[in-house]
Amino acid sequence: MPTGLRRNRQHTLHRFRIWLFLSPNGAPFRSCPMYPTLLLEQTLNGFTLGVMLFLLAAGLTLIFGVMDVINLAHGSLYMAGAFASAAITARTGSFAAGLLAGVVVGAAFALLLELALIRRLYTRAHLDQVLATFAVILIANETVKILFGPQPIFAAPPRSLSGSVELLPGVLYPAYRLAIIAAGLLAALFLWWLIGRTRLGMLIRAGTTHRQMVQALGVNIKALFAIVFAIGGALAGLAGAMAAPILAVQVGMGEQILILAFVVVVIGGLGSVRGAFLAALLVGLTDTMSRALLPWLMRDLLPPAAADQVAANLSSVAVYLLMAVVLALRPRGLFPAHG
């Protein structure tokens, strides 16, 4: 069947061309899942996931950069934020109050953690930090289970953001997802201002690159560390609160997203907030696009049942493959903070 084969190949090329924005004669292809408006939608979807990951990864990377601490319990801060916002939203009926509660609880929990435990671990080996924060995960999960029960709890979405926004004629996008992207970008902007334009940020930058020097200059390093930890906690709490209306609020939700956040931190380069931002978007896009595109590309190469299977398998490791490739080329990540 040479003609069929050729047609098939042309079809594939055609799809690739559309994929690369090179739509011939500009006509939209209804049957093809990647015509430009859909591409726009999927890109936004990738950004939503990306900014959520960024909110977590930013805290992780800051805490590492300034204090050289690995905090496995960062996912627990996220969980605390989600539960707090769900509970407060349910009690007050106001999503804004819930959001605030998520941020405050995230920060407070982080501060408590720093004062009671992490503070004792700064001079310890990373191994001790891994173990201690692993223990915190166990305790936090079990405590939440006792407080809220094992069932996932309800988190109301904000009414004002329940509709969709028409981005382009005929392209509707959920308002809440746009709000997530906006919140993530605001947080990124805030961090950029904080780190680049304030005295605190100067200390953070100095702490990341010349730790001993900062200590020697008489900066209150204890307070600085506590503040950085609280900022990380607030961002994780914000991520949890933003995620609550679209993700299951349940025990163990933190660990699921934590590993992806680790991947982001590693790709971005430890200690670099800018790297975390770009890496988060990259990971979000890779994840979303591999799920959107692979089934459709595979269907040209394989019989439909096998194609779905292979595509699902490939997309489940896409993010990790991305990490392996980045690390093979740049072992310290895209923007390493430590020289």
Add this chain to the structure above:
Amino acid sequence: MAEAAAPAPRVRPDGILALGGVCLLAVAPPVLEALQADYLLPTLTRMLAYGLAAAALDLVLGYGGLVSFGHSAFLGTGAYVAAALLHHANRGTPVVAWPFVVSGTSEALIILPAAAAVAGILAILIGAISLRTRGVHFIMITLAFAQMVYFLVLAVPEYGGTDGLMLPGPWRVGGFPVQSDAPRYWFAFVLVLLFMLVAQRAIQARYGLALRGARQNERRLLALGYPVFAIRLLAFTLSGACTGVAGALLADVAMFVSPDLLSWQRSGELIIMVVLGGQGTLIGPLIGAFVLLALEEELSAVTEHWMLVLGPILLLCVLLFRRGIWGMVSRAAYSG
């Protein structure tokens, strides 16, 4: 470290204790049978297997100073290699059909080296990328790679995905099927003992000194002309291979493998075993495995909220007993 290197003037108390423990383990099956507690044998075999994995992890973690948070990848790989070989031997189908044919087998003396080899090769691949980094980077990267292996295994429908894979029957050792609990236990015991003896020699040898030296002062070792990267990669590979053997043992005890063995929580548990028992020792991780598994099993029978008990115990260990159980015991032995 200093104590270990110093010549021993007399028989050391902790040495006697260790020897006593080994003797106790060696006679466990008849003793348990006499006590009518032989139902504990599979549990003890499981503990031995986990102990082997933890001791293997300690090679890189305690001696090499490299915190691998991805050792479940090797544990699970070993288990799945064993399961796959047994599964295909039972079905009469090849494990690999292309580019060359590998058929299944139920002979443990082939299965264990195969598990070690596959896990070792995986360790080389993961190590080659991860060992270029240090500290927290290394922790996160090994974790992420283990996660990737988890998803890859999950994706093979032939081996049951999340349902796991039931082993068709026990393996044979030198042609004899290992049917009952006691021989299975002794087989695991001998393997653990062998590992301990070989590892002990390796650690005392020049290679072991170089590995420990690289942990304490990498620059000096580099300056002395030691290939630090290669030394570490070798340790990582050996550790991965031995962990793979432990995984194969686990598969045989349970007659079942599941992706749970590959999950990141298993990596965490292995680390806990090492630290609980005492890092930088060979016997410590074995003790850690026994204690952690016994704790988990007993606590989960007592309360549904057993994690709320285990968590604080771990915290106390990290904060107060940094040397772990064996570390404390041997210190107590010396101080007298």
Add this chain to the structure above:
Amino acid sequence: MRMTRRSILAATAALPGLWLARPALAQSEVVKIGMITTLSGPGAALGADIRDGFNLAVKHGGGKLGGVAVEVVVADDGLRPENGRAIAERMVRRERVQVLTGIVFSNVLLAVAPVVLPVATYVSANAGPSQLAGEGCHPNYFNVAWQNDNLHEAVGQYLTQRNVRRAFILAPNYPAGRDALTGFKRFYKGEVVAETYTRLDQLDYAAELATIRNASPEAVYIFLPGGLGINFIKQYAAAGLRGRLPLYGPGFSFDQDVLAAVGEDALGCFNSSQWALDLPNSANLTFVETFEREYGRLPSLYASQGFDAANLIGSALAATRGDVSDRAAFAAALKRADFASVRGAFRFGNNNHPIQTIYMREVVRDAKGRIVNRTIGVAFQDHQDAYAAQCRLG
């Protein structure tokens, strides 16, 4: 220092002894029932419901089932097959438990079955893997809930009845997910627009939702257990698809535990179940009322299965006067299913799996303003699973 040294050494030597010295429990008139279930991790809500349903039945009987005093020994498998297996070994070998139940997930059950079935009876209150329904069926294994495919088949059948021509189907990429979609397709005669497999740890379904909208099917069928389903349903509503494109699922995806977490976002969705809150038989009325009074929440499908499992065991205990050691007689008594199931009529097929009616339910807001399932029709009468023919039991 001497004291410390000696006490540490002594303690080290004594510890293994303590562990061994755990007293072996004496045989008594009380029948022990081992409940291995998932009480920690993401599946904890399901295990807790099964346990609570089971305990409610024991409580109804004043600590007895079928007039025989029982002791329920609960242990948490943490959704780890290996743990489940270790617990089962302890229960059947150390504590001589002869009746077991409670496992939520098929992977745990498959690891436990080889340990338990040769020496004890197992009554499944949830998991029903095909491995134990077909050739691998066992005289000492009973499933009081369903075979895993049943509820999926029901939705396929219902959509065929309703003449739905284009369906988009989606499940996680794992055996139960693939089985689910196979079960669905077994009875669905229309066109499957796309069969999508998602990741088992997937958080965001935006990519799939965009693909769904673009494919414009007449119905969407999902099988996404637990948190995955909650994520999907919330995002389905947020994407504005709810109300425009009917969403179907098995009962697991829309049961009380999920509804409590997603709220209004699930309104108008359809699902299949062998049980429903509003089934009018008297056993069910009592069950729903007492469960809510006892635990302060509405019972779920899983709770109903736990309750039924207890009453089934009770019926067999009554018939054998509490003698579980004659396992053939006990199994024969179980097989009669001589108890008032909360789902109404029900009997065992040749493979010890149910032959039962499967209903369709719709998520609605009830008179009290609660979000619940309402029965809207019947997908199957007296439905038996597809594997029964391969089972060689009488």
